[in-house]
Amino acid sequence: MLNECRGMYPRLMTCPLFYSSSNKGESAAMKFRKYFFLRILTCILTIWIGVTFIFFIPRMFPSDPVENMIGQIRSRSGQMDPVELEALRRSLRVQFGLEGSLLEQYGSFLWKGLLHFDFGPSLMSYPTPAGEIIRTYLPYTLILSLTTTLIAWIIGNLIGLQAGFRKDKRSSKILEGIAICLYPVPYFIIALILQIVFAFQLGWFPLQSNINSMGGAASYLGSLLRASILPAVSMLLLGTGWWIISMKSLSGTTAEEDFVLYARYRGIPEKTIGRNYVFRNSVLTQVTALAMSLGGVFSGSIMTEIIFGYPGVGTLIQKAILQSDYNMILGCITISIVAISLSTLIVDLIYPFIDPRIRYS
Amino acid sequence: MKRFWKNANGRLKTGMVMTAFFLVLGFAVYYIPHINPFTYNSYPGKLPPSGQHWLGTTSLGQDVFWLLMESIHNSLLIGLIVALIGTVVGVFVGLLAGFSGGAVDRMLTVVTDTFVVIPSLPILILMTSLMKGSSAAILMALVLAMFAWAWPSRQIRSMALTMKERDFIQTAWFSGEGTVQVIMTEILPFALTWSLSNFMNATLSAIASESSLAVLGLSPANLISLGNMIQWARERNAIFAGQWFWIGSPIVATVLLFIGLFLLITGYNDYLSRKRGR
Numbered sequence: 168m169l170n171e172c173r174g175m176y177p178r179l180m181t182c183p184l185f186y187s188s189s190n191k192g193e194s195a196a197m198k199f200r201k202y203f204f205l206r207i208l209t210c211i212l213t214i215w216i217g218v219t220f221i222f223f224i225p226r227m228f229p230s231d232p233v234e235n236m237i238g239q240i241r242s243r244s245g246q247m248d249p250v251e252l253e254a255l256r257r258s259l260r261v262q263f264g265l266e267g268s269l270l271e272q273y274g275s276f277l278w279k280g281l282l283h284f285d286f287g288p289s290l291m292s293y294p295t296p297a298g299e300i301i302r303t304y305l306p307y308t309l310i311l312s313l314t315t316t317l318i319a320w321i322i323g324n325l326i327g328l329q330a331g332f333r334k335d336k337r338s339s340k341i342l343e344g345i346a347i348c349l350y351p352v353p354y355f356i357i358a359l360i361l362q363i364v365f366a367f368q369l370g371w372f373p374l375q376s377n378i379n380s381m382g383g384a385a386s387y388l389g390s391l392l393r394a395s396i397l398p399a400v401s402m403l404l405l406g407t408g409w410w411i412i413s414m415k416s417l418s419g420t421t422a423e424e425d426f427v428l429y430a431r432y433r434g435i436p437e438k439t440i441g442r443n444y445v446f447r448n449s450v451l452t453q454v455t456a457l458a459m460s461l462g463g464v465f466s467g468s469i470m471t472e473i474i475f476g477y478p479g480v481g482t483l484i485q486k487a488i489l490q491s492d493y494n495m496i497l498g499c500i501t502i503s504i505v506a507i508s509l510s511t512l513i514v515d516l517i518y519p520f521i522d523p524r525i526r527y528s
Numbered sequence: 529m530k531r532f533w534k535n536a537n538g539r540l541k542t543g544m545v546m547t548a549f550f551l552v553l554g555f556a557v558y559y560i561p562h563i564n565p566f567t568y569n570s571y572p573g574k575l576p577p578s579g580q581h582w583l584g585t586t587s588l589g590q591d592v593f594w595l596l597m598e599s600i601h602n603s604l605l606i607g608l609i610v611a612l613i614g615t616v617v618g619v620f621v622g623l624l625a626g627f628s629g630g631a632v633d634r635m636l637t638v639v640t641d642t643f644v645v646i647p648s649l650p651i652l653i654l655m656t657s658l659m660k661g662s663s664a665a666i667l668m669a670l671v672l673a674m675f676a677w678a679w680p681s682r683q684i685r686s687m688a689l690t691m692k693e694r695d696f697i698q699t700a701w702f703s704g705e706g707t708v709q710v711i712m713t714e715i716l717p718f719a720l721t722w723s724l725s726n727f728m729n730a731t732l733s734a735i736a737s738e739s740s741l742a743v744l745g746l747s748p749a750n751l752i753s754l755g756n757m758i759q760w761a762r763e764r765n766a767i768f769a770g771q772w773f774w775i776g777s778p779i780v781a782t783v784l785l786f787i788g789l790f791l792l793i794t795g796y797n798d799y800l801s802r803k804r805g806r
Contacts, residue, residue: 209641216642220651228658351790352783353736355743359758359779367767412794459645466649470740484650485744488657496657500650507647 199519210512214281217504221497222276226269233259236290236491262287262494281505286498291490297498301483305502308479311395312468313510315402320457322403323410324450330411331418331449332441343415350408354467358401358474365397372397375476394478398471405467413456417449454521458514462507469503537802540795546788550781554601565594566752574771583773587764596777598752600785602665603735606753609669610734614676615727619719622681623711626688637685643678651675652737656746665751668741672734680726684719691715725796732789739782754778754785 236259237252260266267275279285289297330339349357366372376394378387421427422445430440472481480499487495533541563570569589577584583592625636655671691697700710739755741747747756761767761775 209638212638213642213645216639217646217651220646221654224651224655225658228655347790347794348787351732351786353739353786355740356758356779356782359762363767363775462645462647465647466740469649470743473743484653488653488744488746496654500654503650504647508645511645 202519203516206512206515210508214505214508217508218277218281218501219273221500221504222273225493225497236493280497280501284498284502286501287494289487289495290492291486291495297492297495300495301480301498301502304478304480304483305506307477308465308468308472308481309506311398311472311477311479312402312464315399316406316457316461316464319403319406320410320453323407324414324453326407327411327414328418328441328446328449331415332422332445334419334422339415342411346408346411346415349404350412352405353470354402354405355470355474357405358398358471361397361401362474376478377476378478394475398475398477401471402464402467406464409460410453414449414453417452418445421445421449451518451521454514454518458511458518461510461514465503465507535799535803537795537798539791540799543788543790543792543795546784547792550600550604550785550788553597554604558597558601562594563591565590565598566750574769577773583777584771586761586774587766587769587771592774592777595752595757596781599754599757599778600781602752603738603754603785604731606665606669606672606738607731607735609666610672610676611727611730613670613673614730614734615680615723617673617677618680618726619684619716619723621677622684623688623715623719625681626685627692627707627711633685636681640678640681640685643675644682646675648675649737649740652741653744653746656741659746659748665748668738668748668751669734672737675737676730676734680723680730683722683726687719687722688715691718721800725793725800728789728793728796732786732793736786754782758782 233256237256240255241252266272284298284301286297289295289300292300326342330336330342333339362374366374372393376398378390378394427440427444430444468479469481469484471477472479473485476482480503484496484499486492487499536544567590571581571585571589571591573585573587573589575581575585581591581593583596585591586595621636621640625633625640652671652675656668659667659671697710697714700714705713735754738747738753739758742753742755742759743762745759747753747759749756757778758775761771761778766772766775
C-alpha cells in the first residue's frame with residue numbers, strides 16, 4: 168500500500184501551521200494555541216469518521232457474520248436441535264454487538280470498542296477477548312514500523328541532502344537512481360524478493376519468523392532479532408528510497424535560493440551552508456511529510472509481516488481473515504486507525520517546536 | 529508532438545516508453561488469439577521455457593506468458609477505472625469546494641482532509657473480507673475508488689482558490705458567463721493538466737492496493753491480476769519447486785510497471801513546473 172502523497176513532491180503540501188487563516192493581530196502564543204486546538208480536533212474527527220465507517224460498512228453488506236458462524240458450526244457438528252440453534256444465534260448476536268437498534272449498537276460500539284478496546288470474544292481462540300490478543304501483538308508491529316521509519320527518515324534525509332546539495336556529482340545521480348528503482352515498488356514485493364534471495368536461496372534467515380518465548384530473555388531477544396532483520400531491512404529499503412528522492416528535490420531547490428547564494432558570496436564554508444542553511448530549511452517540510460506517510464508505513468508493515476510471518480498485527484489480521492474471526496478483524500482495524508491518527512498527531516504537534524520561524528515569548 | 533518530445537526530460541521519456549510497453553502488452557498483445565490461460569491442464573504442467581511456451585507452464589498446466597498478459601491487462605484496467613472515477617469525483621468536489629466557499633467549502637475540506645489521512649488499507653481489508661472472493665472485479669474497483677478521490681480533490685481545491693482571483697476569470701464573470709460555463713471553459717482546461725499527474729498517481733496506487741489485497745487472499749478469486757498471479761504461485765509452492773518463471777515473471781512485471789509509472793509521474797511534474805517557468 169502506498170502513501171497518499173506518493174509521487175507528489177512534499178512541497179506541494181500545505182504547511183499545517185498556516186493552514187488555518189490567521190489574523191495579523193493575533194499573538195504568536197494565541198496562534199500556537201489555535202493550531203494545537205485545531206489539530207487535536209481534526210485528529211478526533213478523523214478517528215470518529217474512520218470508526219463510523221468501520222461500523223456501518225459491515226452492516227451495509229448482505230453477508231451476516233452470525234449466519235456465517237452458524238453455517239460453520241453446523242458444517243462441523245452436523246445436525247443440530249432447532250431450539251439450541253436459536254439460543255446459539257441469540258447469544259452470538261449479543262457477542263457480536265448486533266442486539267438492539269442501530270443507534271444503540273453504534274453507541275455501544277463507540278463506548279466499548281473505541282474507549283475500552285473491548286471488541287468481544289475472538290472466535291479463533293474462543294473465550295479470550297480479541298482486545299487482549301491484539302494487545303500482545305501490537306507492540307511487535309509498533310516497534311518494527313516506528314524504528315524502521317525513524318531510521319529510514321534520518322538516513323534518507325542525510326543522503327538526500329548530499330545528493331541535492333551536490334547535484335552534479337556522479338554519486339548523487341547513482342544514489343537517486345537506486346532510490347527511484349526502490350521506492351515505487353510495493354512493500355510485499357520487496358519482502359518477497361528478500362525472502363526468496365536471503366531466506367530461500369542463501370538460507371541465512373528462517374523462511375518464517377518464529378519467536379521463542381519459552382526460553383530465557385536471551386533466547387527470546389535473540390530469536391526476536393533474527394526474525395526482525397529481514398522485515399526491517401525490506402521496510403528500510405523502501406522508506407529510505409522515498410526520503411532520498413523527496414529530500415533531494417527539496418534541498419536542490421533550496422540550494423538555488425538567493426539567501427544561499429548570498430551566504431556563498433559572504434564566504435561561508437560549504438559545509439556550514441549545507442548544514443545550517445539548506446538542511447534546516449528543507450527538513451521542516453520533511454517533518455510534515457513524515458506525519459503524512461505514517462498511514463502508508465503502517466499498511467506496509469502489515470504486508471511485510473504477512474510475507475515473513477512476523478508476529479504482528481498484520482499476521483493477526485491475516486489469520487483472522489482466514490478463519491472469519493470478525494471481532495478480531497474489527498478490533499485490529501479500529502486499533503490501527505487510532506494508532507495511525509495518534510502518531511500523525513504527535514508528529515504534527517512536535518512541528519512548531521522545531522520550526523525556527525516561530526518564537527514564543 | 530515532436531516539440532513535446534524535444535522538451536521532455538529523461539525521466540519523462542523513460543517513463544513514457546516503459547508505460548507504453550505495458551499498455552501494448554495489456555491492450556494489444558492481449559488480444560492475439562490464445563487458449564484461455566485460466567483453464568487448468570491446457571498443456572502439460574511444469575514445462576521449462578521453450579519456443580512454444582515463452583515462460584514455461586505452471587504446475588496446473590497453464591501457459592505463464594498468457595497468464596501474465598491477462599494479469600497485466602486486468603491490473604491496468606482496474607487501475608485505470610479507479611483512477612478515472614477518483615479523478616472525476618476529485619475534480620468535481622475540489623472545484624465545488626473551491627468556488628462555493630463558506631460553509632460548504634469548510635465541510636467538504638474537513639471530509640477531504642479526513643480521507644487523505646485515514647489509513648485506507650485497513651478499511652479496504654474490512655470491506656473486501658466481507659465480500660471475500662465472491663465479489664466481481666468491478667465492485668473491487670468501486671471499493672478502491674472510495675479512497676482515490678481525496679488527494680486530487682484537495683489539490684484542485686487549492687488550485688481553484690488561486691484561480692478565482694485571476695483577471696481572466698473575473699473578466700468572464702463580469703461579461704455575464706454563468707458559473708457552470710466559467711468552470712467548463714476557463715477552469716477545466718487548467719484543472720486537467722493538473723489532474724493528469726493525479727490520474728497516473730491514482731492508477732499506480734490502485735494497482736498496488738489491489739495486489740496487496742490479493743496477497744491477503746482478498747481479491748476476487750476469478751480475477752487474473754498481477755497480485756493474484758503472485759499469490760497463486762506462492763500458494764502452489766512455486767518457490768520451493770524452483771519454478772522461477774512462474775513466480776518471477778509477475779514480480780518482475782510489477783516492479784517494471786511501477787518504476788515506469790513513477791518515472792512518468794515525476795517526469796511529468798518536472799516538465800509541468802519547467803513549463804510554468806520555474
